[in-house]
Amino acid sequence: MSQTPRGYDIYELLSALQKDIRRGKEYQAVFWAAELESFNPSMFWNRLRVIASEDIGIANSLAPLIIDVLEKEYNSAKERGNDSYRLFLVHAVLFLARSRKSRIVDDLLNVVYGEIQLEDKKLPIPDYALDMHTHRGRKLGRSYEHFFSEGCKLKNEPFENPYTEKAKAMLIKYGGLKSPFKKEKKIIQKKVVQKHLVETSMLIE
Numbered sequence: 001m002s003q004t005p006r007g008y009d010i011y012e013l014l015s016a017l018q019k020d021i022r023r024g025k026e027y028q029a030v031f032w033a034a035e036l037e038s039f040n041p042s043m044f045w046n047r048l049r050v051i052a053s054e055d056i057g058i059a060n061s062l063a064p065l066i067i068d069v070l071e072k073e074y075n076s077a078k079e080r081g082n083d084s085y086r087l088f089l090v091h092a093v094l095f096l097a098r099s100r101k102s103r104i105v106d107d108l109l110n111v112v113y114g115e116i117q118l119e120d121k122k123l124p125i126p127d128y129a130l131d132m133h134t135h136r137g138r139k140l141g142r143s144y145e146h147f148f149s150e151g152c153k154l155k156n157e158p159f160e161n162p163y164t165e166k167a168k169a170m171l172i173k174y175g176g177l178k179s180p181f182k183k184e185k186k187i188i189q190k191k192v193v194q195k196h197l198v199e200t201s202m203l204i205e
Contacts, residue, residue: 004039013039014047017093022055026097033093034086041078044089045071051096059102067092128153144172 002010017032037044048071052063070092077085115121128150130137137146148168171177 004035006035008035008039010036010039010043014043017044017047018051018055021051021093021096022101024097026094029097030090030093033089037089041074045074048092048096054106055101055103056096056099057102057105059100063096063099066095070095144168144176 004010004013013032013036017029017036020026020029020032033044036047045067048067049064052067056063070088074085074088074092077083077088130140130142131147131151132138132142132144133147133151148164148171152164
C-alpha cells in the first residue's frame with residue numbers, strides 16, 4: 001500500500017479528490033490536491049486531466065485546455081523555484097469543482113466500447129456515407145449532387161451559410177478543385193524511385 005508521508009493511502013486520496021470535485025466541495029478538493037501533489041505531482045495532474053473529460057466533458061469543453069495551460073504554468077513556476085506554482089494548482093482544482101459537469105463522455109464510452117468488446121456489435125455503413133469519396137459510392141454513380149444533398153447535411157448549424165449554393169454549382173460544373181499537392185507528390189515519388197534505382201545499381205556493382 002502506497003502512503004504519503006502524512007499517512008494517507010494514495011489511491012484513497014485520488015478517489016477523495018475526484019469525488020469532492022464532482023460534488024463541488026472545493027475546500028476539501030483543494031486539501032486532497034495539496035496532499036497528493038506534495039507526494040506525487042504527476043499523479044495529481046494526470047487525475048485532473050481525466051476529470052476534465054470524465055466528469056466535466058462537453059458541459060465545459062474548454063476544461064482540458066485550461067488544465068493543460070495551468071499544468072504548464074505550474075511546471076514553469078516549479079522550475080524557477082517560485083512558490084506561485086501553488087496558485088496554478090488551486091486554480092485548476094477550483095475551476096473543475098465550480099465548472100458545469102456532465103458524465104456523458106464516460107457513459108457513452110462505456111456503452112460503445114462495451115457493445116463492441118462484450119457483445120461484438122457491428123453497425124452497417126449508412127447509405128449516406130457512400131458518396132463520391134468512396135469506392136462503393138463511385139460504383140453507384142454518386143456525384144457532387146448526392147454529396148451536397150446527403151453527405152453535407154449538418155445538425156446544430158448555428159447560422160445560415162450564404163456560400164453553399166455557389167460552392168455546389170461550382171463543384172458540379174467543374175468536377176471539383178485541383179489539388180496543389182498532387183504535382184508535388186508526383187515529384188517526390190519520382191525522386192524516391194530514382195534514389196532507389198541508384199542505390200540498387202551501386203549494390204549490383
